[in-house]
Amino acid sequence: MKLIKSINPFSGEVLKEFVPLTPREMEISAEKAQNTFESWKKSSFTDRSSLLKRAANELRENREHYAKLISLEMGKVIKESRAEVEKCAWVCDFYAEKGEEFLQSDRIDLPDGKKAKVLYQPFGVILAVMPWNFPFWQVFRFAAPTLMAGNTALLKHASNVPQCALAIQEVFEKAGFPEGAFQTLLIDSDSTLRLLENPIIKAASLTGSEKAGAAVASTAGKHIKKTLLELGGSDPFIVLADADIEKAAETAVKARMINFGQSCIAAKRFIVEESVYDEFLALFKKHLSALKKGNPLDEDSDFACIARPDLAVELFEQVQKTKEMGGKIVVGGKAPTGNPADFEPTILTDIPHDSPAFSEELFGPVASIFKVKNVQEAISLANATEFGLGGSLWTKDLKKGELIAAEIETGAVFLNSMVASNPWLPFGGIKKSGYGRELARHGILEFVNAKTVYLG
Numbered sequence: 001m002k003l004i005k006s007i008n009p010f011s012g013e014v015l016k017e018f019v020p021l022t023p024r025e026m027e028i029s030a031e032k033a034q035n036t037f038e039s040w041k042k043s044s045f046t047d048r049s050s051l052l053k054r055a056a057n058e059l060r061e062n063r064e065h066y067a068k069l070i071s072l073e074m075g076k077v078i079k080e081s082r083a084e085v086e087k088c089a090w091v092c093d094f095y096a097e098k099g100e101e102f103l104q105s106d107r108i109d110l111p112d113g114k115k116a117k118v119l120y121q122p123f124g125v126i127l128a129v130m131p132w133n134f135p136f137w138q139v140f141r142f143a144a145p146t147l148m149a150g151n152t153a154l155l156k157h158a159s160n161v162p163q164c165a166l167a168i169q170e171v172f173e174k175a176g177f178p179e180g181a182f183q184t185l186l187i188d189s190d191s192t193l194r195l196l197e198n199p200i201i202k203a204a205s206l207t208g209s210e211k212a213g214a215a216v217a218s219t220a221g222k223h224i225k226k227t228l229l230e231l232g233g234s235d236p237f238i239v240l241a242d243a244d245i246e247k248a249a250e251t252a253v254k255a256r257m258i259n260f261g262q263s264c265i266a267a268k269r270f271i272v273e274e275s276v277y278d279e280f281l282a283l284f285k286k287h288l289s290a291l292k293k294g295n296p297l298d299e300d301s302d303f304a305c306i307a308r309p310d311l312a313v314e315l316f317e318q319v320q321k322t323k324e325m326g327g328k329i330v331v332g333g334k335a336p337t338g339n340p341a342d343f344e345p346t347i348l349t350d351i352p353h354d355s356p357a358f359s360e361e362l363f364g365p366v367a368s369i370f371k372v373k374n375v376q377e378a379i380s381l382a383n384a385t386e387f388g389l390g391g392s393l394w395t396k397d398l399k400k401g402e403l404i405a406a407e408i409e410t411g412a413v414f415l416n417s418m419v420a421s422n423p424w425l426p427f428g429g430i431k432k433s434g435y436g437r438e439l440a441r442h443g444i445l446e447f448v449n450a451k452t453v454y455l456g
């Protein structure tokens with residue numbers, strides 16, 4: 001039996017070890033979730049809303065405790081961990097306040113004078129398969145609308161963040177949610193697929209890699225269960241000649257370095273019109289070099305390390321391969337000498353179109369910068385990827401910006417801002433970035449049955 005280990009990637013220290021659940025224990029949890037669903041689905045929106053508000057309060061009151069757990073398990077700097085916990089409280093408050101309104105039944109007046117209603121009723125037990133990069137946020141983004149809609153939830157979290165996974169269940173317990181409304185299951189990937197086959201599970205939401213998404217979606221598909229997939233991204237950040245270049249470059253560095261580059265919506269490909277390319281590159285270098293490396297728990301650290309040594313190795317290989325194929329390393333690119341999870345922030349230019357930096361997602365602090373002749377070339381390059389999550393576009397001409405935004409093949413385009421998730425805005429991708437939407441009204445409608453009641 002393989003233990004699930006909580007390891008601090010900055011020090012390499014094993015913090016805790018956990019014995020995974022047995023198949024029977026996993027089944028018992030699923031049965032408990034189903035039993036709780038039978039009463040939870042009948043609870044009032046007012047009760048659900050007040051529990052979600054209490055979860056938000058618990059997160060705010062014990063923010064330091066939860067933030068420290070995040071930083072210790074996956075190496076995020078403490079100021080980012082605090083912001084993540086705050087954002088989880090925000091999404092709980094958001095659905096506590098808006099959930100009932102989002103799920104109001106619709107009334108339809110038919111042309112023949114007859115009437116119908118559409119009710120939005122919970123599916124049942126929903127399985128969440130979540131990643132380590134935002135170990136709290138990704139889970140709360142799923143859990144707040146799912147619970148508010150009257151579903152119950154089972155969480156299979158990434159195996160490197162078991163303490164965060166257990167702490168999240170604790171948040172819901174402390175808030176007073178009924179036992180079984182939200183349960184964390186410490187299990188491996190094979191057990192997750194077996195769990196998904198259990199008829200109790202009605203649907204699954206996965207945020208993670210394409211490989212994990214395909215495995216979950218194909219198992220769910222065999223059993224005719226709905227899935228929502230939030231997968232990778234290779235988001236373009238387009239800078240046109242008429243943009244505020246200083247602001248664009250400063251934001252570009254933030255957009256690439258957020259979470260030490262380990263975010264699906266981090267800007268990954270910077271596509272810059274040739275007349276402002278040199279200025280943008282110089283400013284990008286300046287802002288990047290101002291960032292401070294340090295211990296994730298230090299207040300003034302801007303970045304620390306990659307979440308796991310094997311991920312740092314994989315990223316390093318993508319950079320090396322791009323270089324061997326003709327790419328130019330302008331900054332960084334050296335192998336780590338101390339901690340194997342270290343990574344030097346890196347800038348690549350002159351990137352060949354068949355290299356990893358062009359066609360793959362680089363999940364870490366590596367900026368790929370491209371020079372283009374004009375707007376049309378910028379759009380073509382932005383769309384020349386299998387991914388379609390987000391995109392950022394910089395121009396002072398907002399009318400032109402909106403027209404270009406319509407041509408970019410992604411789930412979101414942000415004008416003169418970096419891409420960011422926000423409870424008020426639907427979030428999700430197209431192409432190999434997945435399907436379905438989280439957040440906003442769209443998010444709470446994913447796991448409900450839109451039931452037509454014909455009234456005659």
Ligand SMILES: O=CCCC(=O)O
Pocket residue numbers: 133134262263264265420421
């Ligand atoms: O990693 C992907 C999403 C992160 C976010 O919602 O900000």
